[in-house]
Amino acid sequence: MTPLRLSMATIAAAILIGSLVSHARSVGAVAPTRNPGSVRPATPMLEPRSDQSATLLPDGTVLIAGGMRRNQDFYRSAEIFDPATNQFHRTGDMSIARVGHEAALLSSGKVLMLGGWIGRTVTDSVEEYDPTTKKFVVIGKMTTKRAHPSATLLGNGDVLIAGGIETDGREGLATAELYHAATLLNDGRVLIAGGRGETVTAAAEIYDPHTKQFVPTGSLNFARYKHTAALLPDGRVLVAGGSDARDWNGTTNSAEVYDPHTQNFTVTSSLTEARFKLPDEAAVLSSGLILVAGGGRHAELYDGKTGKFSVAGGELNDAWHYMSETRLRDGRVLLAGGYANNDQATAQTWMYVP
Secondary structure (H helix, E strand, O other): OEEEEOOOOOOOOEEEEOOOOOOOOOOOOOOOOEEEEEEEEEOOOOOOEEOOEEEEOOOOOEEEEOOEEEOOEEOOOEEEEEOOOOEEEEEOOOOOOOEOOEEEEOOOOOEEEEOOEEOOEEOOEEEEEEOOOOEEEEEEEOOOOOEOOEEEEOOOOOEEEEOOEOOOOOOEOOEEEEEOOOOOOOOOEEEEEOOEOOOEOOOEEEEEOOOOEEEEOOOOOOOOEOOEEEEOOOOOEEEEOOEOOOHHHHEOOOEEEEEOOOOEEEEEOOOOOOOOOOOOEOEEOOOOOEEEOOOOOOOEEEEOOOOEEEEEEOOOOOOOEOOEEEEOOOOOEEEEOOEOOOOOEEOOEEEEEO
16 A cells, blocks of 8 residues: 545545546525435345445445444445345455445456444454455555545556544544556546544545645535535536534535536535435436435435436435445446434335436
């Protein structure tokens, strides 16, 4: 691993854009409208999980790993969701039980598992899942212990690991590192926005894999963390939801959009529900709409052309926090797990059907 230093005080999310990557936010409420598509209950997972990782594998199945039943009750186990049968089945266990880790799909088809909490402490452990053998293998350590880092596969095959939490969940990291894989460079850059260090920040910066440097870019209009982000079809980036330094008492329905050409974040219409503890990346549908789910009972769809959110049909049975959101090859989106206000995780899953 190669350590890098970030200029901003705290980081929580990163997203790769073909030749740029970003995050964004907003304010102002709109009357909810109904969109085609709905959320429906689906087959439960084999374990109740929240804050697990969910990775779409090259064969179209989904690897779900780790997470927790409730605080301090963590999993080594992993399971595979098969969209062809709509069923879950066991796969190999990780070497350690971890929650709040990050998963990154490599160009080889293998999946990196990075950091996370292991009880009351944070780990620097890195292991790799091989879909062929269905086993996890420990491959090394990061230079820093991290929970909830971002992990972005760059065009050259490297994985940029940035930010995260080092110890007690309050102090953010301002460092980054690279996991090396041997492929050619391309022009992809990474935008990292928001997060928490000593306080929640509105700062944002861009990582350039050619120079291996971070440079400042425009700031968010709203300091936030535990938000979600997604790449719009036109290359801009939606950032939505999250919370300020008040955590549960500071959740927001605001959203904004980052434009890589102007390097500015612009307020857009608001979510119909204030929500946080969202998946790092919202699902991008084949229609170009962005599906935002978790932290509230309803899933919402953002249309970059109109700049508005609409409410999907159906609803979850609670405001599940730290659920996972995975777009499948057939266009459906698997919404899995999460925990409710009683801190108890669920094995329930839902399927958004366009």
